[in-house]
Amino acid sequence: MNNWFHKRRTCRLCDSTDVECVVPMRPIPIVTPNVDAARATAQYAGVQEAFVPLDLYVCRSCRHLQLLDVVNADVQYNNFRYTTSISLGLPEHFVTFADEVLEATAAPKAGLVVEIGSNDGTLLRAFKERGMKVLGIDPAQKIAAQATERGIPTLATFFTDHLSQDIRSEHGVADIVVANNTFANIDDLRDFASGVRRLLAPGGVFVFETSYGADVVTKTLIDTVYHEHLSYFMVSPLQRYFAANGMELIDVRHIWTKGGSIRGTAQLAGGKRPNSPTVAAMVQEEKRLGFDGITPYQRLRSNIDSLRHEVDQQVQSRKNAGKRLAAYGASVGTVTLIQQFGLGASLEFIADDNPLCEFLAGPDYRIPVLPSNAIYERKPDSIIILAWRYAEPIIAKHQRFILGGGEFIIPLPTVSIRC
Numbered sequence: 001m002n003n004w005f006h007k008r009r010t011c012r013l014c015d016s017t018d019v020e021c022v023v024p025m026r027p028i029p030i031v032t033p034n035v036d037a038a039r040a041t042a043q044y045a046g047v048q049e050a051f052v053p054l055d056l057y058v059c060r061s062c063r064h065l066q067l068l069d070v071v072n073a074d075v076q077y078n079n080f081r082y083t084t085s086i087s088l089g090l091p092e093h094f095v096t097f098a099d100e101v102l103e104a105t106a107a108p109k110a111g112l113v114v115e116i117g118s119n120d121g122t123l124l125r126a127f128k129e130r131g132m133k134v135l136g137i138d139p140a141q142k143i144a145a146q147a148t149e150r151g152i153p154t155l156a157t158f159f160t161d162h163l164s165q166d167i168r169s170e171h172g173v174a175d176i177v178v179a180n181n182t183f184a185n186i187d188d189l190r191d192f193a194s195g196v197r198r199l200l201a202p203g204g205v206f207v208f209e210t211s212y213g214a215d216v217v218t219k220t221l222i223d224t225v226y227h228e229h230l231s232y233f234m235v236s237p238l239q240r241y242f243a244a245n246g247m248e249l250i251d252v253r254h255i256w257t258k259g260g261s262i263r264g265t266a267q268l269a270g271g272k273r274p275n276s277p278t279v280a281a282m283v284q285e286e287k288r289l290g291f292d293g294i295t296p297y298q299r300l301r302s303n304i305d306s307l308r309h310e311v312d313q314q315v316q317s318r319k320n321a322g323k324r325l326a327a328y329g330a331s332v333g334t335v336t337l338i339q340q341f342g343l344g345a346s347l348e349f350i351a352d353d354n355p356l357c358e359f360l361a362g363p364d365y366r367i368p369v370l371p372s373n374a375i376y377e378r379k380p381d382s383i384i385i386l387a388w389r390y391a392e393p394i395i396a397k398h399q400r401f402i403l404g405g406g407e408f409i410i411p412l413p414t415v416s417i418r419c
Helices: 037-043 073-077 090-105 122-128 141-149 161-171 189-199 213-218 235-244 277-288 295-320 332-341 374-378 388-397 399-403
Strands: 005-007 019-023 056-059 065-067 069-071 112-116 133-137 174-180 200-211 247-255 261-268 325-328 347-352 359-362 365-371 382-385 407-410 416-418
Touching (some): 065 213, 090 200, 189 235, 213 295, 235 261, 235 277, 295 332, 347 374, 399 407
Parallel strands (some): 174 200, 325 347
Antiparallel strands (some): 200 261, 247 261
8 A cells, every 4th residue: 555545355335355347447647626736746745646547346245336446535635625616506406405305304493414525515504594503524624614614614524433423422413414425435334334323313314415326337427437436336235235234225316416316315224214115116227227247337348448439539530630629627527538538648728617727637648727718719629528417508608619610529428519
């Protein structure tokens, strides 16, 4: 193990050593737009040049899909700078989330809501405005401090079982524990479950939203595969995980966020809340799709290879014609796509509406990240929309680029051209 990452040898859901690499991926840098490169480099000399494997593994025992190459959490999260409030549509989603969770759980007024990975407090603010007491936990110290200053008390640390004891002693038990797009980021899931279990009131619930592994595989959502996301959860392995850790998964909803996610609800084992038929239904659907074997992963590998070939053809044909290429959207998912499609040496710059960094760097590239008005100052011929989920609003916003003879290339879920 070095200072930057290590490779685990066991499934993080069930501890089995029977794990298999099912989708090899090209390595990506540790430093992404979400990480403050200057601070990280000051703490860890050479981290700016560090690459880490991104291969996907499945556990043959419980069928959990995951990364086994684990980046040092201190490198990622102590230097974290992404805030949820800048994500298009996410603040509005959080308001709906709070309303739906409070209605579904009938949590007592002024009950305690604890969020693990609370970031800038956007979700907790929605709960607070609805009369709940709130407490956030997030290791990004600067962001946590800013959330506290804005009225959302936030502990600037990692969630652990030991921390849950301190929270329980000081604040009491929680009626709702939330992990929104954080559950997949946890390496030690046994300690995590122990902490949640200790923190919950007898009638409390743990509610999480996370990218759905079945969607990642069947829809080729490879831009959601990066080192913050260690797990790509599916319902069948989760059901076993909670049962093995003194809890039970009682409800699952398939939702739209991140290209396909699930919202799950768990309670303490033997709790009084009824089990929803959605859990068994999704377990059966995963089996129907073949996730009790490796066929879906073989299809994903084939789809990635096909996309690589098609994107490369589009890029090379334009370069051969003397055209200049740029990209749109600088995010952690962008880093994955640049590496998987081998785009680094072909892009003059990356446009972004809210740039978090000055450049993206790799083994053969250092791409400037510029505000979106650079499109009209630098005048590329083609722009690859790496933020492909937002292709429609991006294209609508930049009709002037198309009217001037430019074209947009959208690489996912299939390659398409808009001009």
